[in-house]
Each structure stands twice: as structure tokens, then as C-alpha cells.
Amino acid sequence: MIEVQADLKRGDFRLKADFTGGAGVTVLFGRSGSGKTSIANLVAGLVQPEHGRVVVNGETVCDTESGLERPAWRRQIGYVFQDTRLFPHLNVRENLLYGARRRGVVAPRIDPVVDLLALEGQLEQRPATLSGGEARRVAIGRALLSEPKLLILDEPLSGLDGARRVEILPYLDELARSGPPILYVTHAVDEAARLADEMVLVVDGQAFNAGPPDRAFARSEATDAAGLGAPISVLEGQALAEGGGPVTVVDLGGTQFHTPPLAITPGGRVRIVVDARDVAVALTAPADASFQNALGARVEAITPASDGLLIQLEGQGFRLTSLVTSQAAERLELRPGLEVVALVKATATARYA
Amino acid sequence: MMLSAAELEIISLSLKVAMTAVLFSLPLGVGAAWLLARYRFPGRDLVSGLIHLPLVLPPVVTGYVLLSLFGRSGPIGAWLEPLGIVFAFDWTGAALAAGIMGFPLMVRSVRLAFDMADSGLEQAAATLGASPLQRFLTVTLPLALPGVIAGAVLAFAKALGEFGATITFVSSIPGETRTLPLAIYSLTQVPGGEAAALRLVLISAGVSILALVVSEVMVRRATGGGGRT
Numbered sequence: 001m002i003e004v005q006a007d008l009k010r011g012d013f014r015l016k017a018d019f020t021g022g023a024g025v026t027v028l029f030g031r032s033g034s035g036k037t038s039i040a041n042l043v044a045g046l047v048q049p050e051h052g053r054v055v056v057n058g059e060t061v062c063d064t065e066s067g068l069e070r071p072a073w074r075r076q077i078g079y080v081f082q083d084t085r086l087f088p089h090l091n092v093r094e095n096l097l098y099g100a101r102r103r104g105v106v107a108p109r110i111d112p113v114v115d116l117l118a119l120e121g122q123l124e125q126r127p128a129t130l131s132g133g134e135a136r137r138v139a140i141g142r143a144l145l146s147e148p149k150l151l152i153l154d155e156p157l158s159g160l161d162g163a164r165r166v167e168i169l170p171y172l173d174e175l176a177r178s179g180p181p182i183l184y185v186t187h188a189v190d191e192a193a194r195l196a197d198e199m200v201l202v203v204d205g206q207a208f209n210a211g212p213p214d215r216a217f218a219r220s221e222a223t224d225a226a227g228l229g230a231p232i233s234v235l236e237g238q239a240l241a242e243g244g245g246p247v248t249v250v251d252l253g254g255t256q257f258h259t260p261p262l263a264i265t266p267g268g269r270v271r272i273v274v275d276a277r278d279v280a281v282a283l284t285a286p287a288d289a290s291f292q293n294a295l296g297a298r299v300e301a302i303t304p305a306s307d308g309l310l311i312q313l314e315g316q317g318f319r320l321t322s323l324v325t326s327q328a329a330e331r332l333e334l335r336p337g338l339e340v341v342a343l344v345k346a347t348a349t350a351r352y353a
Numbered sequence: 354m355m356l357s358a359a360e361l362e363i364i365s366l367s368l369k370v371a372m373t374a375v376l377f378s379l380p381l382g383v384g385a386a387w388l389l390a391r392y393r394f395p396g397r398d399l400v401s402g403l404i405h406l407p408l409v410l411p412p413v414v415t416g417y418v419l420l421s422l423f424g425r426s427g428p429i430g431a432w433l434e435p436l437g438i439v440f441a442f443d444w445t446g447a448a449l450a451a452g453i454m455g456f457p458l459m460v461r462s463v464r465l466a467f468d469m470a471d472s473g474l475e476q477a478a479a480t481l482g483a484s485p486l487q488r489f490l491t492v493t494l495p496l497a498l499p500g501v502i503a504g505a506v507l508a509f510a511k512a513l514g515e516f517g518a519t520i521t522f523v524s525s526i527p528g529e530t531r532t533l534p535l536a537i538y539s540l541t542q543v544p545g546g547e548a549a550a551l552r553l554v555l556i557s558a559g560v561s562i563l564a565l566v567v568s569e570v571m572v573r574r575a576t577g578g579g580g581r582t
Contacts, residue, residue, distance in 0.1 A: 046476050072479040073488075085477035089495045098491075099481035146481045 001181055002026065002043060002150060004207075006052025006062075010038055017042070017052075017207040019200045025182045027192045029216070030202030030225050036185045037082070039207055040152050043183060044079050045072035057149050057181075073102075078148030078180070082155045084139040086127035092138050093123040099146025113141045117171055133164035137171065144179065151175070154185045169194070189226045190350070193217065193234050193273050201225060213271070214319055218312065220305075230276040231310060233320045237272070239264045247292065247346055253317025258292040258346045278348035279322035281311055282341045283332055292346035295320070299338045302329065309334075313342050320344075356556070364556060367532040370444055371512035374452035375459075375505050382459040382508070383501060387489070389460070390467035407518075408457040416521025419450055423522070446523035447530045451515040455508030462507055466500020467493065498575040506568035510561060533557045 001023055008015040015035040019026075028036045041047040043054055045061065053063040056077065061070045078099075086095050093110070096119075100108030114120055117137040127135060136156055143151055156172065157165045176182060176195050186192055192199060192213060199216035200207055203225055210216035214234040217223070223231045237252040239262060248262040250270055257272065264270055285294040297315035304310075309329045311322040320342050324334075334340070356364070388394075389401055407415050423430040423440040430441060440446035470493050478488045494501070516534040523530040525539060537553045540546035 044480055046479070072476070073482050073484055075480075076482065077480060079477070079480040081473070081477060083473070085471075085473050087474060087477075087492060098478070098483075102478075102482040102484075102487055142481065 001057050002183065003055040004039070004043065004052070006042060006049035006054060008035070008038055008042060008047070009050050010035070010047075013038075013205070015039070015202075015205050015207065019207055019209045021181065021183060021200065022198055023181050024197030025176045025184050025195045026198045026200060027196035027213075028183065028185045028200050028202055028207070029187065029192050029196075029210075029222065030207075031187055031227070034187075034202040034225070035205065035207070036187075036202050037154055039202065040079070040154050040183060040185050043150070044077050044152055045070060045075050046079075076147070076149045078143030078146050078151040080136070080139045080143050080151070080153045080156055082158060084127075084135045086130075086135060086138055086142070088127055090127075091123070092119060092125050092127070092130070095127065095138055095142050096123075096145055098142060103146070108145065110141075110145060113144050116144075116174060117141045131164075132160050133167045136160065136164075136168055140171065140175070144175075148180055150183060151180050152183045152185070155187075156184075157186075157188065157191060187226070189217075189228065189232065189273070193232075193271055218319065218321055228275075230305075230323050231321045232276065233274045233279070233318075235272040235274065235318045235320070237270060237317070239266050239268050239270050251317075255295055255316045255318055257295070257318075257344075259349050260347055273350045274320065274344055274348065276310065276321040276323040278344060279313075279320055280343040281313070281322050281324060281328075281332065281334065282343055285341045286343075289343070290345070291343040293342075293344040295342045295344070297340060297342045299334055299336050299340060301336055302334060313340070315342065360552065360556065362528060363531065363533055363536045363553065364560065366444065366528070367513060367560070370447045370451055370532055371509050373445070373448040374455060374512040375509045377448070378452040378456050378459060378508060379501075379505055382456060382504060383463055383494075386460045386463035386467055386504075387493075390464050391472075404460050405457045407454050412454065412515070412517025413521050415454065416450060416518035419446075419453070419518065419522040423449065440523070442523050442526060442530065444523075444529055447519050447532060448512075450518040450522045451512035452508070454515045454518055455511035458511055459504040459508040462504030463497065463501050466497035466504075469500070470496040499572045502568060502571050502575060506564060509564055513557070513561060513564070533560070 002021040004017045004019055006017050008017065013035065015038060017039050028039060030036050038047060042049055048069060049064060051064040054061050060068060061075050062068060087098065096110050097108055117140060119137060119141060122130060122134055130138065157168060172195060184195060196213045199210045199213055201210045201216065201221050203221045210219055210222060214236065217232050217234055235252055235257060237250040237257060240249045240251055247258045247260065250257045250259060250272065259272060262270060295315050297313040297320065299311055300314045301312040302309055305323065308323050308325045311324060311334060313320040313322060322342065385404060421427050425431065425434060425441050440449050474492050475488045478492045483491065514534055519530065519532065520535055525531045525535040533553060537550050540550035540553065
């Protein structure tokens, strides 16, 4: 759990951070150069704020008012750096043990973490001989073994190709589920949508809470920061036990949603991302169309966008944003409160879970 | 070539002086290099200048300054004498002179190594709970080790060859302060001493080359021949 209210100055660059994070995964989301890493460094104690305070798990670690500044090495905050920063003169085992040794643990147990991150084969290797994915896993393991009260992950998947990302993501899921509170720095939509419990947007020198991903990505700041052409919707639900078929059915909490087959065990939580351009609005469900998903919803709000109107829809257990032309909206006489049907092709969904 | 007892005495005295000089100046040199590489403090340029002074001053001047400060009647010498520490006309004085002359070379080499060591790794160590001293001992120093060894070897070589400051400060007393270069010089001053001088010149070259080889092996070990670094 973290609480940050601080003004940061890095050269000419000023940043105002005011946000909180819970026990799960808090994602710091913003463009490259927006100051995300500076905020992570502030929390870790590697940079000092001009003024303000930082509270981690109820403990104030920095407060310029009272002159309190706990040094990084006494904060018990694990940090996985973007450039891994493994110690080149130590092998993987010694890197993993580094934190425990500093705390004076005589016989530290590294097996659970080695198993979790599948590092048995690399223990005697030097960092220079590791692949990019292996080095990230060692860096994550090293931070975990220092038994942090908070784990900071700074773009842990950046610079990795698709296969390496797929290699690491399951470990991040596991961490998000069973690990310490996480502060996760990224500019990637898929990582944020998949992992975030709470999103903190870092935009134009401001860092602020934007709610869970489904709410955060409905905001234009998030769309802009992500460089997306249109808003996205994040749907969350539970995969139903109808495996083997041509589609997977996900229960969004009262509404059933069809997606292409997912490699997920029935009952597992899943998040689905839908581009607003892929959502059509109809007044009645068409009987003879290919749309797999015809979801009953109500128009909540209509806001103008550069290339049409954004229709905010709310249904049983989900929120969807649709981008339609103003002509289409006029023809259907769309207005807040109207009951409509949201049409989504099953194949237009991307799934991150 | 068989060595005479007198030659052996000269060699062992020279090695004793040079090793003592390096042994005592190494921790100080590493500390000074660390301060200069990692901290900005008032008077930093002054400290750096003082350390480098022996490099630019004529060695005789350095010897003279040492004599004025550490002689029996000098401000530091007079203060140290009741404690049983005497430098004047003693082999310890030769070691002091040799150490001071080699100090700038050592600090330069070690500081360069600290500059090259990635401070990001120190930050990583900090987030893993390492105190500043632990970070220095477990990360920075091991990474800078080749530079530290190189600095020690430079200082050792300088100490072996030091002449001007030594002869000014502690004179050339056989068996006490007459190291290899001083002995060679003395022999060239007496008629018929050329042959004996040549023998010492060859010995001196041999000792220096040996030191170089040993240092090369140590640096290789420190930078990881055979997979362990």
C-alpha cells in the first residue's frame, strides 16, 4: 500500500505526484519520458522530492515537512530495474542471495523463488551469459528474495521480443496473485490491462489515480498516453466450463461474452480488451448477422471525439465504449438512457489474462 | 649470477621499503580515490591538488618538505618521536618517501576504476538492503579490483625506483636506507664500482619485470580467467 504526495524536480522537468495504491498491482501508466521512472525512484528512495511525502504500508519513509528521509537501503522496497542491473562479478545464485546476505540470514532458502521463476539451470551462470528473458527473471527473483514490503517493476517486459514476453508474463501473473504489493511501471496497454488493479496515469507532469483499467482506459488521457487511435474497453469476467468448442464463453457478471478459444482453465479470471471502433450499436439485435456478441446495454453518455461520437454503454457487469459517426448516431437517435444492443465481433477482441 | 650478501641485503631492504609503502598507502589511496570519485565537497579540488603535488614537484623538493615536517625537530616528527615513531634517517622514512611519491599514481588508477564502476549497481545493492559500507565492499570494490591492483603495482614500481625524495629525506645509509637506486648511484661514485653497479642495474630490472608479471597474473585473476570473476 502506498501513498504519494510529492513535487519532483529533475532538471527543467517538474512532476506533481498525488496518488495511492492498494495491496495489489498499481500500474504507473504514461508515455516514455513522462516521469514514471522518477516516481518509482522517489518511492524507492533513490531520488528525493522537492517537497512532499511518501508512505509505504503505513510507514512514512519520506516527509520533507519533518525532514524525514529514510535511505533506500532501509526501506525494504524491492526494485526490478529496466536494465536489470545484475551484479556482473557474481553468478546467478550469488545475485539471488545478495539481499538475504545483507540482512544476515544464515541459510536463506532460494528454492521457492528458483522454482517459481524456473532458474535451476542458470544458477552457476554469470549475468553476461544470460538471455534477456533469463536476466529479467533473475532480477525479479533477486528483488523477491530480499523479502520486500513493496515490489517495483520498471518496464519488466520492455526490450523483449514476443516470445520472451510470453515467457515472463505468467510469472508476473503469479506475482500479482501471491506476491507483495506491486508498483508496475509501463507504457504498454496489454500489460496494464492484464495486470492492473489500479491505474495511475502520468500525463503532462501529473500523476493521479484513474481507477481500475476499465474506468481508466475510458478516459482520453489514457488513450492519448497509450498512443491509441480510439478508446478501449476492458471487460473482466470468468471463463465458463465449455472448453473445446470453437469459442470460449466468458461470464462478465450477468452477461455472456464470446471470444475466440482461450488457453485458460474454466473458472479462471480473464480480461478482454475491445477497441471502441469495433463496437457497433443497434436498436434491436439483428437475427441474421455474424456478430457473436449482442449485448443489452444502456447509453450512459455521449461525448464528441475528433472522428465521431463516443457512446458510453453500460450493461450487466460491463462497460463498453463505442465510436460511431455522428450521422449514425442521428439516424438511431441515440441519447443517454436509451436501451440499445452493443454488437461486438468475437474476433475483434484481444484478451489479456 | 650468484648474489652476494651485500646485494641480498640491498634487495631485501628495497622490497621491504616498497612493500611497506604500498601496504600503508593502499587503504588511504583507495579511500581518497573513493572520496574524489563519488563525493562533491568543499575543498575537493584542494585535496586533489595536494595528492597530485608529488607528481609535479621535483622529488628533491618533496624530500625537503618531508625532512622539514618529519625530521626529529620538524612539527610532525617531534610530535611522533615520544610515541616511538621515527622516520628521519630510518628505513621507515624511506618507505614514507616512497609511499608519498607513488600515492598520486595509485589514486589516479583507482579513481579511474571507481569512475568506470556503474553507480546503478550501487543503487541496486541499496534497494536490496546493503548499507553504504556493504555496497562499497561487495559491489564497488570488487568491480574496481583490476584498477586497484594496477594502482598498487604502479605505486610499488615507483617505490622501488624512488631516488630523489629518499636521498634528501633519509640520506643513503647502508643497510638502513640504501635501496637499489641509491646503491647503484653510490657505486657509480666510487672508482672501479662500475661492474658492481651493472650487476645491481640488472637485478633492479629483473625485480621490476617480475613485479609486472605478478601484477598481470593478479589482474587476470580479478577479471575472471576461467569463468570466475
